[in-house]
Amino acid sequence: MWKFQAWKKSLAAFAIMTMMVAPLAACSKSPQTNTNAASPNGNTSTTSNAEAATAPQNGEASSVSYRLGDIVNPEQTNNFNPFLKTGNYAPLFDYLYNALYYFNPVKGELVPRLAVDAGTWSEDGKSFTVKLNTNAKWQDGEAFTADDVVYTFQALKEHAALDFYRLWGDNRLKDVKAVGEDTVTFELNAAFPSLPNYLSTIYIVPEHVFSKENPETFLNKKPIGTGAFIFQSINESAIILKANAAYFGGAPKIGELIIQRFKDSPGLTLSLQKGEIQGSTGTLAMPSLPKLLENKDNKLQQYPGLSTYAVIINNEKPGLKDPVVRKAIQLAIDKKELVEKGEMGAATVGNPGFLSPGFGSVVDQELLNSPDYQANLDKANELLTGAGYKKNGKGVYEKDGVALSFTYYTAANAPAQNKEAAMITDWLAKAGIGTTIKMATWPELTSIAVAGNYDLIQNGITVPPDPQAALEVFHSKMTAPVGQNTPGLNWMRFRDDQIDAWLDQASTASAEARTGLYKQIQDRIAELAPVAVLYTSGKAPYSETKFTGYDTTVPATSAISLAQVSAK
Amino acid sequence: MRIEPAYAVRRVAFAAATLLAAIIMNFLLPRLIAGNPAEMIASQTALGSAEVADAIKKQFGLENDSLLYQFKQYIVQLAHGNLGISYFNYPTPVAGVLLHALPWTLGIVLVSTLVSYSAGWLIGIRGALKPGTWFDNVALAVSFFINSVPYFWIGILLILLFGYKLDWFPMGQAFAVDYDTLSAAGKLRSIAYHAILPTVSLAIASLASHILVLRNNLSRALTEDYMVLARAKGLSARRRTYQYGVRNAFLPAFTGFMLTLGHVVGGAITMEIVFSYPGIGMLTYNAILNHDYPLIQGAFLMIAVSIITVNLLADLIYPFIDPRVNLS
Numbered sequence: 001m002w003k004f005q006a007w008k009k010s011l012a013a014f015a016i017m018t019m020m021v022a023p024l025a026a027c028s029k030s031p032q033t034n035t036n037a038a039s040p041n042g043n044t045s046t047t048s049n050a051e052a053a054t055a056p057q058n059g060e061a062s063s064v065s066y067r068l069g070d071i072v073n074p075e076q077t078n079n080f081n082p083f084l085k086t087g088n089y090a091p092l093f094d095y096l097y098n099a100l101y102y103f104n105p106v107k108g109e110l111v112p113r114l115a116v117d118a119g120t121w122s123e124d125g126k127s128f129t130v131k132l133n134t135n136a137k138w139q140d141g142e143a144f145t146a147d148d149v150v151y152t153f154q155a156l157k158e159h160a161a162l163d164f165y166r167l168w169g170d171n172r173l174k175d176v177k178a179v180g181e182d183t184v185t186f187e188l189n190a191a192f193p194s195l196p197n198y199l200s201t202i203y204i205v206p207e208h209v210f211s212k213e214n215p216e217t218f219l220n221k222k223p224i225g226t227g228a229f230i231f232q233s234i235n236e237s238a239i240i241l242k243a244n245a246a247y248f249g250g251a252p253k254i255g256e257l258i259i260q261r262f263k264d265s266p267g268l269t270l271s272l273q274k275g276e277i278q279g280s281t282g283t284l285a286m287p288s289l290p291k292l293l294e295n296k297d298n299k300l301q302q303y304p305g306l307s308t309y310a311v312i313i314n315n316e317k318p319g320l321k322d323p324v325v326r327k328a329i330q331l332a333i334d335k336k337e338l339v340e341k342g343e344m345g346a347a348t349v350g351n352p353g354f355l356s357p358g359f360g361s362v363v364d365q366e367l368l369n370s371p372d373y374q375a376n377l378d379k380a381n382e383l384l385t386g387a388g389y390k391k392n393g394k395g396v397y398e399k400d401g402v403a404l405s406f407t408y409y410t411a412a413n414a415p416a417q418n419k420e421a422a423m424i425t426d427w428l429a430k431a432g433i434g435t436t437i438k439m440a441t442w443p444e445l446t447s448i449a450v451a452g453n454y455d456l457i458q459n460g461i462t463v464p465p466d467p468q469a470a471l472e473v474f475h476s477k478m479t480a481p482v483g484q485n486t487p488g489l490n491w492m493r494f495r496d497d498q499i500d501a502w503l504d505q506a507s508t509a510s511a512e513a514r515t516g517l518y519k520q521i522q523d524r525i526a527e528l529a530p531v532a533v534l535y536t537s538g539k540a541p542y543s544e545t546k547f548t549g550y551d552t553t554v555p556a557t558s559a560i561s562l563a564q565v566s567a568k
Numbered sequence: 569m570r571i572e573p574a575y576a577v578r579r580v581a582f583a584a585a586t587l588l589a590a591i592i593m594n595f596l597l598p599r600l601i602a603g604n605p606a607e608m609i610a611s612q613t614a615l616g617s618a619e620v621a622d623a624i625k626k627q628f629g630l631e632n633d634s635l636l637y638q639f640k641q642y643i644v645q646l647a648h649g650n651l652g653i654s655y656f657n658y659p660t661p662v663a664g665v666l667l668h669a670l671p672w673t674l675g676i677v678l679v680s681t682l683v684s685y686s687a688g689w690l691i692g693i694r695g696a697l698k699p700g701t702w703f704d705n706v707a708l709a710v711s712f713f714i715n716s717v718p719y720f721w722i723g724i725l726l727i728l729l730f731g732y733k734l735d736w737f738p739m740g741q742a743f744a745v746d747y748d749t750l751s752a753a754g755k756l757r758s759i760a761y762h763a764i765l766p767t768v769s770l771a772i773a774s775l776a777s778h779i780l781v782l783r784n785n786l787s788r789a790l791t792e793d794y795m796v797l798a799r800a801k802g803l804s805a806r807r808r809t810y811q812y813g814v815r816n817a818f819l820p821a822f823t824g825f826m827l828t829l830g831h832v833v834g835g836a837i838t839m840e841i842v843f844s845y846p847g848i849g850m851l852t853y854n855a856i857l858n859h860d861y862p863l864i865q866g867a868f869l870m871i872a873v874s875i876i877t878v879n880l881l882a883d884l885i886y887p888f889i890d891p892r893v894n895l896s
Contacts, residue, residue: 067745073854074669074846078657086656161623217659236672236846238745258745263844267727267740274732276739443857487621 064567065256066547068557069268069277072261077234080223082203083155083162083215091281095241095257095559097203097225100130100149101196103465104554105538106303108360110196111554114144114204114226118196125191125510126174130199132182135248136226138206144226146178151207153186155215162215165198165464191508197466228563229257237261253549253566264413272298272541279542279557286416289344297545301556304348304358305538306470307462310531311408311424316482316493317455318402324387325404325433326529329456331383332431333424334375339535342420350533353522354474357536359467362515364522373526380431389432396434405434406455409448412439420534421458449491452482460537461489468507468514471521474530475503494530544568571887579883583876590872595642598856598864599635642865651869652862656855662866666848670833670870672742673847676763677832677839680770685825687771688778693814695779696786708783711776719773723842726769737765740844766843770836774828781824785817792816819890826882830875 070091078087082097098113112118112133119130136144153176156163167173171190179185186195205215206224213220223231228249229241239259243252260277262268269285271277273292284292284300292298311329313320320326330352339347348357352373355363367373389397389404397404408428410421418439425435435456440448445459463470472478476495478488486493499521506517540556548568551561645652651662695704714722731739743758744750750758789795790813798808837849848867855863887893 074665074851075654075656075854075858075860078654078660078665084658087658087660159623161620161626164620166620219660233748235743235745235747237741237743237747240745240748260741260745261844262740263841263850266724267842267844270727270732271739274739441857447859 064254065258066254066279066562066565067258067260067277068562069260069262069271069280069283071263071265071268071283072239072259073263074236077239079219079221080231081215081218081220082205083159083218085164089239089259092239092259093203093225094227095229095562096223096227096231097205098136098227099200099203100132101200102554102560103197103200105305105358105465106301106552106554108304108356108358110200111560114149115199125193125508126188128186128188128195129179130184130186132184133248134182137246137248138208138224138226139230139244139246140206140224142206142208144204144206145181146184148207149184149204150176150178151211152202152204155205155210156202159216165201165469167198167202193509193511193514194466194468194507197469198464200465228252228559232256247563249560249563252563254547254562257562272543275543275545278545278547279540281555281557282539282541284346284539284541286342286344286346287419289346292541295543295545298541298543299550299556300346301540301542301550301552302346302348303538303540303555304356304536306356306358306465306536307460307538308350308354308356308536309347309458309460309534310350310354311534312449312454312457312459312461312491312531313529314452314455314482314493315495315530316452317406319404320406320455322387323528324383325389326532327527328380328383328431329428329433330373330529330532331376331380332427332433333532333534334427335534336375338420338423342416342423343535343537344416346539347535347537350535351522352526352529352533354525354531354533355467355470355518355522356463358538359470362467362518364519367522367526375427377427377430384432391432394434395429395432397432403434404432406436408435408437409440409445409454409457409459410437411442411445411459413441417458424458450485452480452484452486452491452493457491458534461491461531463489467518468503471506471518471525472503474499474521474525476500492530494528496524496528499524571884575887575893576884579880583880586876587872590876591643591646591869594865594868594872595639597868598859598861599638646869651866654855654863654866655860656858656863657860662862665851665863666866666870669846669848669851672845673833673836673849675759676766676770676845676847677836678829679763680767680836681774681825681828681832683767684771684774685778685821685828688775689782689818689821691775692779692782693786695783696790696817697809699787704783707779711779713776714772715776715780719769720838720842722773723766723769723839726765727842730765738762740842742846766839766845769842770839778821778824782817782821785820786813789813789817815889822886822889823882826878826885827875830878831871833874834871 070089072089075087076089080088080092080096082088082093100113100115101110102113104111110118114133114136115130116133117131119128121128130149132144132146132149138144153167153173157168157173163169172188172192172195173186174189175187177185177187188195204226209220209224210218226248228244228247229252230244232240232242234240238261241257241259243255243257245251260271262271262283265283265285266288268277268280268283269288269292272280272284273288273295289300293300311333313326313329315321315326335349339345339349349368351357351363351365351368353364353367357363384397384404387399389399392398392403408421408425411417421437425437428435445457448454449457449459461473463473473489474492474494474496475488475490477500478486479490479493479495480486482493502517502521506514506521509517538555540558542550542556544550546568547565549565550556551564554560642652651666653659654662654665657665691707695707698704727739730737738744738761741762743755743762747755747758790809795808795812798812803812833848834852836847837853839845840847840850852864852867855867
């Protein structure tokens with residue numbers, strides 16, 4: 001009897017649970033298939049897969065939602081203030097704001113945005129004049145003027161904590177002046193030919209909004225920009241933008257841009273595969289790439305970008321102080337195979353001179369194909385034996401009691417990086433260099449690199465869009481002794497008087513002289529091998545299943561491209 | 569039955585001392601991580617600018633390196649209920665950051681904890697009462713299997729099956745992206761719909777241990793001498809099973825349950841990553857990685873207070889369940 005009652009109870013409990021879950025599941029279909037929900041701008045707003053799939057065929061693009069995916073953590077949604085380096089999701093600013101110039105990482109060139117042309121230098125190189133695009137308007141209807149540009153740069157001057165690239169320091173900017181409504185002049189204390197590149201890093205903010213606030217603490221919860229998309233709302237699942245019909249570059253053909261928030265790349269990639277999102281700003285789980293590209297409508301745009309992945313070598317550590325050892329590490333690594341097998345071909349083989357191919361004509365392309373820098377295990381072994389190293393019982397070279405055996409840090413929870421680390425340490429073992437792999441999270445890797453508590457780290461170095469700044473990574477002023485945090489990106493603790501002198505000379509030299517100096521610097525970096533460059537990685541996965549018209553002369557999911565994308 | 573005052577005072581004093589120790593450790597531990605957040609930010613973005621590093625230090629209140637000075641500031645602010653300003657959510661107060669994430673964590677982790685304990689206990693009791701039956705054998709086999717696979721595997725499997733293949737549930741996030749345009753009822757439905765997979769996966773992942781613990785405890789209790797005595801006294805089978813067997817078997821499980829409740833506010837970091845779900849777990853994890861001292865301290869303090877409070881509560885409830893505690 002009891003048994004019968006117990007089963008009845010179990011069945012009843014199961015039925016109740018089913019009854020509770022089923023309606024929820026059924027009802028919850030509505031948000032996914034509920035087309036034509038009214039949006040605040042009066043247009044119809046569609047936000048689901050089904051909606052994107054049933055986008056209007058008659059060209060009424062304003063009712064179409066495009067979904068982009070990216071990893072956006074909670075601490076990246078605290079503010080929308082482009083002056084701040086923390087508390088915000090920086091890629092968002094590309095869609096909301098404009099700088100005077102846009103650095104196109106696909107072609108390595110500056111594209112005028114709020115400027116109408118490339119700008120004009122004075123004879124002595126101490127003044128740079130920019131004519132502004134008078135068609136640009138703030139999204140709240142206010143006119144965009146030269147005063148906004150002046151205010152933006154003056155704010156950097158008045159708030160040192162915001163001037164990350166020290167535009168107002170080291171004999172750089174002297175003054176920024178408005179000349180009429182549509183022209184701005186940048187006056188300099190000394191020649192600073194990299195200025196236009198740096199202008200691409202500063203988003204121009206509206207004076208009428210920011211001047212009422214302290215730019216160091218302003219959260220800017222309702223951002224007003226000049227960009228192609230207007231901020232609508234943010235929640236734990238997405239950031240929602242709508243098209244700026246009055247955009248000076250032409251109204252976007254999509255009505256809404258939804259940036260869907262993820263916590264990891266596998267989840268994002270699965271959503272791409274399923275078609276829930278149509279693109280990503282670059283985040284992708286590389287092992288899933290072949291599966292993703294099985295659908296012919298899914299594409300992966302690849303370009304050099306500004307992030308160079310390398311085996312970062314601590315030049316102060318015993319053994320690694322010796323350039324011969326560093327050179328042997330460089331020669332042991334087969335970069336082409338690494339890109340092919342580790343990055344599934346979706347990266348660009350790195351230049352041993354460090355500069356990304358994205359920097360165009362100033363890059364020393366000869367280094368890339370030079371036989372001196374191709375993978376060669378025999379040559380690596382020869383170099384070490386030639387320098388007096390002898391293999392010990394473990395097959396590891398040693399000299400003067402110092403064995404070439406190092407810790408090798410790689411990113412945890414990053415399958416592609418781990419696969420590459422296994423390949424690299426295997427090659428190093430064949431070159432008689434022992435390694436012990438350790439794993440750390442990405443931020444920990446940076447923290448370890450900054451403090452210098454490592455031998456070898458496999459990590460990326462992202463530089464500003466300026467070849468001078470990229471090469472200044474190797475300037476001795478950018479480093480610090482082991483145990484102290486480096487003030488810049490010279491995590492390698494590399495010091496070379498010759499490179500310092502050339503860099504100082506190049507910082508004020510003419511364009512022609514700089515190209516020559518940069519070549520010398522790259523050659524010396526390749527020769528001294530302070531890092532073993534692996535590859536550069538810029539990519540934008542996107543889908544053409546439901547949308548077309550991507551501009552692949554720029555990153556396919558950048559604001560410039562998405563402003564031109566339309567539903568099929 | 570009532571609580572002995574001496575017992576209650578002892579437990580409260582112990583809780584207060586633990587809280588004090590937690591506050592001190594809470595201050596010291598984040599500072600044992602090498603590096604200074606201001607210098608880290610400057611190193612990655614400021615390209616060698618000492619001025620920028622100094623300005624950020626000043627902004628974050630780190631201009632004075634003295635630990636004693638920082639500890640004094642921490643205690644004074646804490647006494648005023650101020651947990652400080654989060655560096656990476658600057659200038660938002662820590663309390664605001666935590667309160668924003670807490671409801672999501674509580675919603676999922678609390679519900680899944682209650683579901684998994686209830687279901688685990690029911691299955692465990694049934695298995696112990698009917699050992700060797702097909703139900704008991706299946707429950708044991710499934711429990712051992714679930715117990716031996718990592719949580720993220722269960723989460724990913726559910727996403728692939730119910731999110732990707734069958735398309736019954738969303739693959740992640742806390743609600744639909746068009747949440748802001750939904751009615752209040754629609755918002756609730758959206759939250760509940762998105763919570764099903766994470767809750768079920770968390771409940772399944774922890775279910776096995778609850779089944780095994782209660783089944784084993786009850787199996788042992790049923791063979792104790794007092795059960796034989798109860799039978800000899802002529803007590804009914806139902807009374808013997810539930811008032812003598814289950815009640816005794818339940819004691820260790822109750823302690824485990826209360827401990828788990830204390831940890832609920834700590835979040836479930838793997839679940840949050842796999843399901844792209846907002847919550848305290850990822851917030852704390854990222855705060856550690858970012859060297860965001862105030863946020864780390866705030867999160868740990870909240871977890872410590874929660875665990876100490878729930879433990880105190882368990883201690884005070886325990887005499888009602890097991891009167892022997894009061895006597896000792």
